[in-house]
Amino acid sequence: MANFNFNKVILGGRLTADPELKTTPSGVSVTSFTVAVNRRFSRGNADEQPQADFINCTAWRQTAEFITRYFRKASSICVVGSIQTRSWTDNQGNKRFATEVVVDEAMFVDSKGENPASNQAFPSSYGQQSQSYMPEGYSSYGSGAAPAFSNAGSSTPKFEEITDDDDLPF
Numbered sequence: 001m002a003n004f005n006f007n008k009v010i011l012g013g014r015l016t017a018d019p020e021l022k023t024t025p026s027g028v029s030v031t032s033f034t035v036a037v038n039r040r041f042s043r044g045n046a047d048e049q050p051q052a053d054f055i056n057c058t059a060w061r062q063t064a065e066f067i068t069r070y071f072r073k074a075s076s077i078c079v080v081g082s083i084q085t086r087s088w089t090d091n092q093g094n095k096r097f098a099t100e101v102v103v104d105e106a107m108f109v110d111s112k113g114e115n116p117a118s119n120q121a122f123p124s125s126y127g128q129q130s131q132s133y134m135p136e137g138y139s140s141y142g143s144g145a146a147p148a149f150s151n152a153g154s155s156t157p158k159f160e161e162i163t164d165d166d167d168l169p170f
Contacts, residue, residue: 007082007083008080008081008082009079009080009081009082009083009101010078010079010080011035011037011055011057011078011079011101012037012076012077012078012109013035013036013037013038013052013055013076013077014035014036014074014075014076014077015033015034015035015036015071015072015073015074015075015077016033016034016035016036016054016073017033017034017073018072018073019031019032019033019064019067019068019071020068021064021065021068028060028061029060029061029062029064029065030058030059030060030061030064031058031059031064031067031068032056032057032058032100033056033057033059033067034054034055034056034057035054035055035057035077035079035101036052036053036054036055037052037053037054037055038050038051038052039051039052039053055100055101056098056099056100056101057079057081057100057101057102057103058100058101058102058103059079059081059102059103059106060102063103063104063105063106066106067103067106070108071106075110076108076109076110077106077107077108077109078106078107078108078109079101079103079105079106079107080103080104080105080106080107081101081102081103081104081105082101082102082104083099083100083101083102084099084100084101084102085097085098085099086098086100
């Protein structure tokens with residue numbers, strides 16, 4: 001049997017708190033945050049409250065800077081990365097474990113006016129003079145389509161705006 005190893009995660013949910021940018025002693029940017037993801041299934045009880053999983057994520061370098069600059073508590077976010085586990089011994093001598101998603105890419109999910117963080121004022125040097133903020137070049141991608149950020153260095157494709165949905169083949 002061939003050696004097959006694959007570790008890829010795609011999460012879509014909301015941030016549970018404002019991400020905070022930190023720097024390692026060697027100068028590398030890092031941020032840790034939690035994404036709340038609603039479960040797609042229920043046990044069948046009509047009065048049952050929706051359940052969510054809270055998934056710890058860590059982003060490094062430019063991805064960390066991107067997330068802390070453009071996302072706030074309750075912002076919808078889509079992240080792509082891999083699951084990583086680590087262990088350590090705490091001060092009491094107990095073996096501790098953590099499982100988290102190491103984020104390689106982060107993408108906007110909300111449309112322009114839907115992001116709860118868009119109610120905050122941002123400096124006009126970011127390209128907007130209104131109270132809501134949209135990164136430079138965001139509005140040129142058409143309605144709702146958003147650019148993504150990745151460490152992979154690939155350029156973001158430009159999307160054609162479709163004004164009439166009647167001509168779509170599906």
